Each structure stands twice: as C-alpha cells, then as structure tokens.
Amino acid sequence: MTHAISQRAEKLLSAPPMPEYIRANMERADNIWNAASNPDGYIPLCVAENKLVWDLLEPRMNECRDLEPYSIGYNSMVGAMPFREVLADFMGRTFIGRPVPPDQLAVLNGAGSVLELIFYVLCDVGDGVLVPTPSYAGFWMDLETRDEVTIVPVHCQSEDDFRLTTQGLDAALAAADRPIKALLYTNPSNPLGRVYSAAEVAEVLSWARDNEIHVVLDEIYALSIFGDVEFTSGAKLHQDMGEWLHIVWAFSKDFGMSGLRAGVLFSENERVLRAVDGLAMWASTSGDTQSLLRQLLADEGWVDKYIDENRRRLGQAYRRTIAVLDEYGIGYYASDAAFFLVIDVRPLMEEITWEAEERLWRHMLDDLNINITPGSACHNGEPGFMRLVFTSAPTEAVVAGVERLGRYARSLT
Numbered sequence: 001m002t003h004a005i006s007q008r009a010e011k012l013l014s015a016p017p018m019p020e021y022i023r024a025n026m027e028r029a030d031n032i033w034n035a036a037s038n039p040d041g042y043i044p045l046c047v048a049e050n051k052l053v054w055d056l057l058e059p060r061m062n063e064c065r066d067l068e069p070y071s072i073g074y075n076s077m078v079g080a081m082p083f084r085e086v087l088a089d090f091m092g093r094t095f096i097g098r099p100v101p102p103d104q105l106a107v108l109n110g111a112g113s114v115l116e117l118i119f120y121v122l123c124d125v126g127d128g129v130l131v132p133t134p135s136y137a138g139f140w141m142d143l144e145t146r147d148e149v150t151i152v153p154v155h156c157q158s159e160d161d162f163r164l165t166t167q168g169l170d171a172a173l174a175a176a177d178r179p180i181k182a183l184l185y186t187n188p189s190n191p192l193g194r195v196y197s198a199a200e201v202a203e204v205l206s207w208a209r210d211n212e213i214h215v216v217l218d219e220i221y222a223l224s225i226f227g228d229v230e231f232t233s234g235a236k237l238h239q240d241m242g243e244w245l246h247i248v249w250a251f252s253k254d255f256g257m258s259g260l261r262a263g264v265l266f267s268e269n270e271r272v273l274r275a276v277d278g279l280a281m282w283a284s285t286s287g288d289t290q291s292l293l294r295q296l297l298a299d300e301g302w303v304d305k306y307i308d309e310n311r312r313r314l315g316q317a318y319r320r321t322i323a324v325l326d327e328y329g330i331g332y333y334a335s336d337a338a339f340f341l342v343i344d345v346r347p348l349m350e351e352i353t354w355e356a357e358e359r360l361w362r363h364m365l366d367d368l369n370i371n372i373t374p375g376s377a378c379h380n381g382e383p384g385f386m387r388l389v390f391t392s393a394p395t396e397a398v399v400a401g402v403e404r405l406g407r408y409a410r411s412l413t
C-alpha cells in the first residue's frame, strides 16, 4: 500500500527551495580551514553570519539564564509583553530613532518567518512583489514557497553602480504581468552592503506610497554599519507609517544570533498585526529565548558597547578583505555595512553568461575549496557579480580564501 503525501509536498521535494550554495556549504562543514591543521580546508565566504562577536556574546548571554515565570507558559504568540516592552525601547533608542509602541511589534522566529507571514497577509496567491536586485537569495524561499507570491525583480545595473532608481521601479511596475502589492526593500542592502541615505530611502518610499503599494522595509543590518553614511529608518522618515509601511528586523545579524530565531515586525497597520497574530502560533520565538534577550537588552550599557565593538570589528574585517582584493586586482563595489560586498568576477569568466558564472562558482568550490555566493542566487540581472561574505569565518580564514581566489585570478593573466 502506498501512502501518498500531498502534491504540494511532492512539489517541494522535487524542487527544494534552499539555494545550492547553502547546501554545498552544509556538506563541507566538517572540513573547515585551519591554518595549522587543515590549510587546504574549506573556507565559507557565502553565508551571512557574523562569527566575529562570539567572545563578546558568550559571557554576557550566559549571565542571562535566570528563568522568568512568564517565559515558560503559554503567552502571546507574537512575544510576551515584558519582552516587547524592552525590545521597543531598544529599537527606538538604537536604530529606529523615535519611540516604538510595543503593541505595534510582533516577535516571530526569525526575519524569514516575519517575511513569510507578512506577505501571506499582504498578498494573495499569484500576486507580485517588487524586489530590487542584486538581492538577498532567501526572499524567494520566504515569499514563493508557501505564500505562492511571485517576486518581480527590479534589476539594477552594474554600469549604474547598482543604484535603484524610480525610473527602474516605474519600468518594473509597468511591465509586471500580475498585480503588484508591495515593494520589499532592504537597507542596509544585501548583498551590496550599502547604507542608503535618508534622501534615497525617502525617494523610494514616496514612490511606493504614490503608487499605493505596501513597503516592507528590511532593516536587519541597521546596527552593523562600519562606514560613514548615517542610517535612517523608514519609521523615522515616516513617523506616521500608516497602513502601508512595515519594518522588519531580527537578532540574527546585528547580534550574530541567527540560531536563536528571533525576528520582529514593526507595523502600525492594526489589521496586518491582527492577521499576523492569527498565524503566529506556528512561528513563535521560544519564551526562554525571549527571556534571555529581554535580560540582555535591558543592560543598555552592555548593548551600546557591544554595538560599537561589533562595528569596529566589521570595519576591520572589511578593510583586510578589500586589501587582499586590491592586491590581486579583483574588482568590487565598496561596502559600508553588513557582512559582505559584491565582487566583479567577470575577468575570471570565459564569457559573460550564466553558464560561465556557474562553471566559475563550481571551480571555486571544487578546486579552490571556497564558496562565494553566486550572482545567480542573488537573482542578478547580469552574470559575473558574486557576494563575498567576510564575517562567516575568522578574518585569517577569509584572507586565506580571498588569496586562493587572487592566485587563481593571477594564473589567468
């Protein structure tokens, strides 16, 4: 007797949503580079994780293990109020730049879940969402897998320095073959690692408001800025976010806690919040994690020092990475935030095609034992631009990995 599973599950099994570069990364986890014991080992330069701050986090997190009574029973599925109150203070004080009402926050298990639920709420099956590219690869998993929303890319061009323009947005909206319900915009951007100025953000937000579509503004890297451009939250530009502007943040990046699974939606739209609440049962953050994070955030002195030190370390890792790229003449787009930058690998490709980019990525993986996020995974409009992550391994490992790439580039000249 055969016990069938659903067609939707069969579809999932035949086309797993996880990008190939992440699968390849997981497969190599037990052969990691070590200068002394495994100098030819695998060097991950592809997953947006911050491994530079564990020594800061570990002692302080271990002090936050006092169990709090609210944390072990059923509670609000979008976060217990004692946690949301401290979280709202923290967000308002650090990156939002104005008071945040705790009842306008919904805490879920990671930004990925926040995105999945908010797009479930904003869109019907088959609706379109504009996403500028180069983009974070995971948006396709988050929006297309269960929500069955279709991402309509807005391809930014290398010759325009990958700038997003309202002309580009207009063109994508006009050409879309389906109703466009929202724009998903990331600041600081992934993969460019770029902080958009207040004027740039304001222009994009006004465009969306004029076109009467929602904006989901992903500010997950808001506190990981090491350059000079000041970050301005969309919630500061629009003190009244109304029904159309929604902010996403998480502990995964700025606090290097991607495994704790704690993300936040900040919205003033009362119907959106109520609908998210209705679905949160299946995406809650554990009470234990909420309690830990509440205790951590309540220590403002520690938080402020941590943010400064994280920024310093990110800047240091970035500068060491670009020094190696410069030494070997590998082109890149300068970054001022987050954990990565976009490198121009076209000179390393036999021709400017997606097939040649794929061959280069395979060569990096199989022969150089490094993994750099391919441009195809970032849904780029043109081949030859990959995302290099400089924080997912200690900086010596990153330097060794970029040197492998540099030596390969030199061997071609």
Ligand SMILES: Cc1ncc(COP(=O)(O)O)c(C=O)c1O
Pocket: 048, 109, 110, 111, 112, 113, 136, 138, 186, 190, 218, 220, 250, 251, 252, 258, 262, 263
């Ligand atoms: C821009 C962006 N949004 C969302 C996520 C997902 O974060 P989480 O691990 O909290 O689900 C990531 C992770 O890389 C990201 O870069």
